[in-house]
Amino acid sequence: MSETKVEDGKITEYMGKRVFSFMRWRKLAAALSILAIVASIAALAMNGLKFGLDFTGGTQVEVGYEIAPQIEEVRGQLVDAGYEGATVVRFGSDNELLIKLPPEVTEKQTQTSARDEDATQSIGDKVVTVLRQNSDGDVDLRRVEVVGPQIGEELRDDGGLGMLFALAVVMGYVALRFQYKFSIGAVAALIHDVILVLGFFALLQLDFDLTVLAAVLAVIGYSLNDTIVVADRIRENFRKVRKAESEEIIDISLSQTLGRTLMTSLTTLLVLFALQFFGGELIHNFSLALVVGVLVGTYSSIYVSANILMALGITKEDLMPPVKEGAELEEMP
Numbered sequence: 001m002s003e004t005k006v007e008d009g010k011i012t013e014y015m016g017k018r019v020f021s022f023m024r025w026r027k028l029a030a031a032l033s034i035l036a037i038v039a040s041i042a043a044l045a046m047n048g049l050k051f052g053l054d055f056t057g058g059t060q061v062e063v064g065y066e067i068a069p070q071i072e073e074v075r076g077q078l079v080d081a082g083y084e085g086a087t088v089v090r091f092g093s094d095n096e097l098l099i100k101l102p103p104e105v106t107e108k109q110t111q112t113s114a115r116d117e118d119a120t121q122s123i124g125d126k127v128v129t130v131l132r133q134n135s136d137g138d139v140d141l142r143r144v145e146v147v148g149p150q151i152g153e154e155l156r157d158d159g160g161l162g163m164l165f166a167l168a169v170v171m172g173y174v175a176l177r178f179q180y181k182f183s184i185g186a187v188a189a190l191i192h193d194v195i196l197v198l199g200f201f202a203l204l205q206l207d208f209d210l211t212v213l214a215a216v217l218a219v220i221g222y223s224l225n226d227t228i229v230v231a232d233r234i235r236e237n238f239r240k241v242r243k244a245e246s247e248e249i250i251d252i253s254l255s256q257t258l259g260r261t262l263m264t265s266l267t268t269l270l271v272l273f274a275l276q277f278f279g280g281e282l283i284h285n286f287s288l289a290l291v292v293g294v295l296v297g298t299y300s301s302i303y304v305s306a307n308i309l310m311a312l313g314i315t316k317e318d319l320m321p322p323v324k325e326g327a328e329l330e331e332m333p
Helices: 022-046 071-080 103-110 116-133 149-177 180-204 210-240 246-278 281-302 304-311 327-331
Strands: 004-007 010-014 058-065 087-091 093-101 139-147
Touching: 010 246, 022 180, 022 246, 022 304, 058 116, 071 087, 071 093, 071 116, 087 281, 093 116, 116 139, 149 180, 149 210, 180 210, 180 281, 180 304, 210 246, 210 281, 210 304, 246 281, 246 304, 281 304
Parallel strands: none
Antiparallel strands: 004 010, 058 093, 058 139, 087 093
């Protein structure tokens, strides 16, 4: 092992790069991960996810103001008029608002209407009437859409199945490309990331809609990319570094990929923070879910998947290329 420094029986430098003792803290990292997962599951069990209109059903009303309104004032006007639970966000410009009414409000306002189309239009007209009464300028009704509870339930079920399918495909892909122990580690890291993101939204009771679900699926892809890079380096080093224990080889691999991992996460977070602060309220939760996902994904690609490999007892023999039948006889003189 050229360009290798060893201190106290441990490799501290390999190929000119410092080797950090990541696995030295693996038990502490495992305890923190388990604690975070338990807390997230507890938040999901006690609070549940606050599903948005996409999943629960309800009515969306898009309005345009002549004079840009204050969102808090609009929310107060709607609550005073009997539209409890209304969500108000800016849509497009400061003069346009998207108002989301929960299903119970929709049912309450439409129970006296004979036709669905008339009921939908009636809700939009009533909302605009309330807003006009409290606005100095004119308020226009741009669009009214109703999402039925059955459609919302189907979207929720299909989204959950899509997430499970993605995890199953990832597990199969990693098992075929590397080895089954790597697939278990990769899926464990992805499940860890998904549970923590969901737990974060359950704990803070933030709206969970289709954009957040899309962010969770994006987190799966992001975390998998990092995990694959680390796994590829671990496999390569298991074959190159002959006189080293599994823990040392994993430390070498993580140290070699650390710079790439941190730079990728940093540049991604810069974009996400821009979306978070300047992208508007409509994608606020989407960007927030990605920020949380990138942070926990960076951590899991370093510790969770590698921890699983250590727990499963990964060895050189697991990653050595299989010897072709008859190859040993051909090499004999």
